[in-house]
Amino acid sequence: MGLALVLTSISPEIGGVLVRGEKGSAKSTTVRALADVLPWIDVHDGDRFSTDPHDTNATSPDLSTDPGAARGPVVSRPVRLVELPVGATEDRVLGSLNLEKALTAGSVEFEPGLLARAHRGVLYVDEVNLLHDHLVDLLLDAAATGQVTVERDGVSIGHSARFVLIGTMNPEEGELRPQLLDRFGLTVEVAAPRDPALRVDVVRRRLAFDRDPAAFVATYATQQAELTRRIAEARARIDDVTLGDAALLKVAEVCAAFEVDGLRADIVTARTAVAHAAWAGRRFVTRADIRAAALLALPHRRRRNPFDAPGLDEKLLDEILGDDDLPEPPEPEGPTPADDATDASDESPTEAPADIEPGDTDSTDPAPGDTTPTDPDPAQGAASDDIAAILPPAPQQPQPTGDGTSTTVKSGDAYRPRLFTVGGLGHGTPGRRSRALGDTGRRVGARPGHGAGALHLVETLRAAAERHATSDTARTAEGRFTLHASDLRTAVREGREANLLLFCVDASGSMAARKRMTQVKAAILSLLTDAYRRRDKVALVSFRGTDAELTLPPTGSIEVAVALLDDLPAGGRTPLAAGLLTAADVVRRERLRDARLRPLLVVVTDGRATAGTDAVARSRQAAAHLAALGVPGVVVDCEEGPLRLGLARILAGHLEAEHVPMARVSATGLVDVVNGRVA
Structure with missing residues (x-):
């Protein structure tokens, strides 16, 4: 899990990480800790869309498009961790019309959503398997393209949305559909350690943190700073990593041998292998990089039946990759990465805590500050073991x-x-079976009041206009009419329920x-x-x-x-x-x-x-x-x-x-x- 989070932080184009595991296995704790080890970013002061000041092609709705116009001072801030609630609405995710300014000033202004806030940061969805399918599609499309386009309520706007998408889930509470599962770049299976000594170490650290959080954080400040430095160096190095023809051919052979559908697996595996090489300090992709990438990118794409547990046959993977390493591609012309970059395979666990590759079974106990779990390999079918255990x-x-x-x-x-x-119209949890009235689906009407559900702006204004048509005293001195609570209308939508x-x-x-x-x-x-x-x-x-x-x-x-x-x-x-x-x-x-x-x-x-x-x-x-x-x-x-x-x-x-x-x-x-x- 630590390796997957680091690789997708180095290269967000990988498409995010899906973490599957039993309850109480520190999935959320690990994800929330990721933001603290990521390097700070530079932004324009007051820019709600976190545009990169050093990217000459980057645009923001909050900044002037005139090349000669001043864009405000540049400041540094920590990376944001934006959490998406399971019950979030599409308006909150994408953004919508600023209702207050529309009603008071009559102006059309866009209010950014969670995707804009997560740009150049981390977007975390806990219990992603319980999120509405249309929201999952929306998130994954944004993560894959890096762009969000909003066309609604008289607003037409587009902005960048490059973020590290991370979802966590407990398979006992339901699965993601295979079509959505495939859209996540990487997936890992996690479980609490079964070794009593490791469990004691976890409990001891938690109790130490509860006694004195500041002292506990200070104990691991050096290791955390080192991890931040390595991530920053890997990001700077990734454009210089060469993916040779032999390596790319080997990626295609692996994906074809495991009979994955489509070409998304090839693309994700190639990007992950490049990120792994950058993380290891290498200038070109090797067999070890492809193996590590395949173990993270392919297990969830081999499912032929919705009930198949994710997994990958490591023996078959090693047979496809062969014993000989890939030929070293010719050195590119021009500047090369620093010569003092070391191969991560030569580093100790303390120096490279997240460098344990998936599939390692002979790993030693983690040193203090080690962020990589030493649980069994995710490719060994942990989901089946979890089900069997209950x-x-x-x-x-x-x-x-x-x-x-x-x-x-x-x-x-x-x-x-x-x-x-x-038969009939229900009011159940959104699903894909029977007709129901709820918060999702096509809009079929409006009801008085503003309770659960989205506000129906048109019907709200119409109710206010009808009330004012019969009461001239309700208008202000400027000729505008006021909006009362009795004018509010909630949209009634017809969709499907479970x-x-x-x-x-x-x-x-x-x-x-x-x-x-x-x-x-x-x-x-x-x-x-x-x-x-x-x-x-x-x-x-x-x-x-x-x-x-x-x-x-x-x-x-x-x-x-x-x-x-x-x-x-x-x-x-x-x-x-x-x-x-x-x-x-x-x-x-x-x-x-x-x-x-x-x-x-x-x-x-x-x-x-x-x-x-x-x-x-x-x-x-x-x-x-x-x-x-x-x-x-x-x-x-x-x-x-x-x-x-x-x-x-x-x-x-x-x-x-x-x-x-x-x-x-x-x-x-x-x-x-x-x-x-x-x-």
Whole structure:
């Protein structure tokens, strides 16, 4: 992580860093510390856009475009760390019309947003996987082009926005879509150290900082100043680094061998290799630079399925790179970097704390001030390890349930399901499924007051004008009218929301037939894939034996759901009432947490209730209780054979849900049932 942050600081064109890791692994702490080690920058005093005074081609809306005009004194200041809240609006990110001056003076003036403030600094997005997709697209486009163009509210303006984009996320809370994941230049996996000695060292340092922050900072001032100096030298040296034809060919061979999509991986790897060479003090790109760049730029671009964990086969990478180093390109004519620049591979960890390359497994314990973690290599699939750590161990052999033997059947292949939506207009969390009114989407109207949501300027002025048309005393002496709080209007927008897909699956002995469970699991897997793309929450209730279990609480981490689905056992009696009551509890708790989240219940069963006394009567009472909650649902009848009791149809009546016969419980049939359901 330390190396990735340093390299993207040296060359912001790399496109930023995405840091994935478990909670409590100091992701945010490390990012916030980055700004303190970056060299100070020169700016014009009073320039809100932080234009570089030494760049003759740089322009700023706050500065005169006349070459002979004075632009104000030049001052030095620290690099800004701008934090983008998850709930930020597009106006706050891009900038918008200065409403106060528009209403008081009638002038059109641009109010810069967070992207302008982050120019030549660091833009940090914590929990970037929870940020609205359109904002992520906007940020990544700005990071890739270095420019922002605003065309809105009568404002037409453009300004530079070159910043180091850093996002952190916990995979347990949901993943980024592959299209957005690819837009980040580098990605790293981090985890808290498992070595007790390292954990003790972390705790000891934190307690020392809490006792006397100033003394603690002073202890590491020398190492921090040295790191700042090296970053500044690497920035000055990067234009002199030569990327030879042999090195560029090797970059292309590596990207082609790992079958990454598109050419963005080649470009990012090449830029990262050049930055790594500059950081190491080399004049040309070597095999070691390409290897370090590939381990940071390629793992997240190899994912073929949304649930694949990022990773890279280091043995294959070494085979592609070969044992021989690249031929040294001819020396360029003209001045060269300082001859006293040393190769970072010869430096000790204390002298170059962030110089440990990804993949090193024999690193020594960090010296004081070492900023690079010594955790396992990110390419080793840390995401899979994290998921495995929070899941219960899957049974390796069939285990008894008390009245039968359980079996575990893997699901079939997933496929692309059709879109289904919940009827009506919701007010849920922004997503990509059902229609909803919220803060995003197309503007469809306005409502009185200025609560949650963006101000509708046109409707606000129209309300004020209508009020003043009937009251001449409301105008000022200059003929202008005043704006009252009652005139404010908030924009009403129609977009899409996320939903809760609640699966209630009968895992009893009657469902344990291998073909039947394979089809059901394949269908659920397909719906999980679709839910991942549409930012939905999912939950899974399974019932068998004598009780029901909330196998997966409502979550946005679809990866965990997929891992649990394959290990879901089947066998034993059918506690149908327990399964329905558990589903009702899930709905009730989620409504307390977020009343706007609309669920869709999918019950997969043959309708039999065989566990406990009065099993049938209890199951019908539980169904009626669930129906009273107003949850739309589908009952998939899994009963087979020439003689059918029709119990699932009766259950559907008590649930006030749609009944679907067993003939449609194929992988395709189940998806068609759920996707065609309109609540």
